[in-house]
Amino acid sequence: xxxxxxxxxxxxxxxxxxxxxxxxxxxxxxxxxxxxxxxxxxxxxxxxxxxxxxxxxxxxxxxxxxxxxxxxxxxxxxxxxxxxxxxxxxxxxxxxxxxxxxxxxxxxxxxxxx
Amino acid sequence: xxxxxxxxxxxxxxxxxxxxxxxxxxxxxxxxxxxxxxxxxxxxxxxxxxxxxxxxxxxxxxxxxxxxxxxxxxxxxxxxxxxxxxxxxxxxxxxxxxxxxxxxxxxxxxxxxxxx
Numbered sequence: 001x002x003x004x005x006x007x008x009x010x011x012x013x014x015x016x017x018x019x020x021x022x023x024x025x026x027x028x029x030x031x032x033x034x035x036x037x038x039x040x041x042x043x044x045x046x047x048x049x050x051x052x053x054x055x056x057x058x059x060x061x062x063x064x065x066x067x068x069x070x071x072x073x074x075x076x077x078x079x080x081x082x083x084x085x086x087x088x089x090x091x092x093x094x095x096x097x098x099x100x101x102x103x104x105x106x107x108x109x110x111x112x113x114x
Numbered sequence: 115x116x117x118x119x120x121x122x123x124x125x126x127x128x129x130x131x132x133x134x135x136x137x138x139x140x141x142x143x144x145x146x147x148x149x150x151x152x153x154x155x156x157x158x159x160x161x162x163x164x165x166x167x168x169x170x171x172x173x174x175x176x177x178x179x180x181x182x183x184x185x186x187x188x189x190x191x192x193x194x195x196x197x198x199x200x201x202x203x204x205x206x207x208x209x210x211x212x213x214x215x216x217x218x219x220x221x222x223x224x225x226x227x228x229x230x
Binding site: 034036041042043044045046049089101102104105106107 | 115118155156157159172206218219220221222223224226
C-alpha cells in the first residue's frame, strides 16, 4: 500500500520568513495530494491540493509543488504569520475514485515566532 | 465545501462504557469516513461508512468495537464500545463533498474523548 513520509516533524520560523514542508510517497499510481492545516482543538482543514497533471499550484501565500519522477511534493508558505502556527498534514491518494483512501503523513508542527 | 458537525464535541467516560458520536453534514455526500487521531499523532482511518449497508473496516478495527451506522446520505454514527483508556483520542468524521466520486475530502471538528 501507499506510504507517505513527512519532514520535518517540527519547524520553527520567524514571522515573515518562509516555511517549507516536504512529503514523499511510495506508490507511483498516486495522483492526488492534499494538504491540511489543523489548529489546536479543531479538525483538519483543507488548505490546498494538487493533482498529478500539474507541477505547481499557488493560492496567495501558499504553494504546493509536485515532482512525480522523484515522488515528492512540498508545501511552501511565504511571509509567515503567527496565525500560520498549526500542525500541517500532507496526504496522497491513488486513482480518481474518492473511495480510494487518503494516506496521511505524520504531520509537521509549525511555530511562527512573532 | 461541506459543513460537518459532530456531537458531542468532547466527553469524559468511564472504562467499560460506550459512547456514540454523531456526524451531520449539511448536504448529501457520496463518501463518509471515520478517523481516529491519537494524541500528537496523525490520522488513522477506522472505517468507511456505507449508506444502507455494513461499514468497511480497516485493518486493526472491528465492528464489535466500533459499530457504525449510516442511515442516509447526510448522517452517520460511530460507537466506541467497552472503552478503555487506550481509546482516548480525537474521533473525526470526514466526507467527500457532493456527489462527485473524485471530490475533495473534508473533516468535521472532531470529538475529543478521554477514558478514565
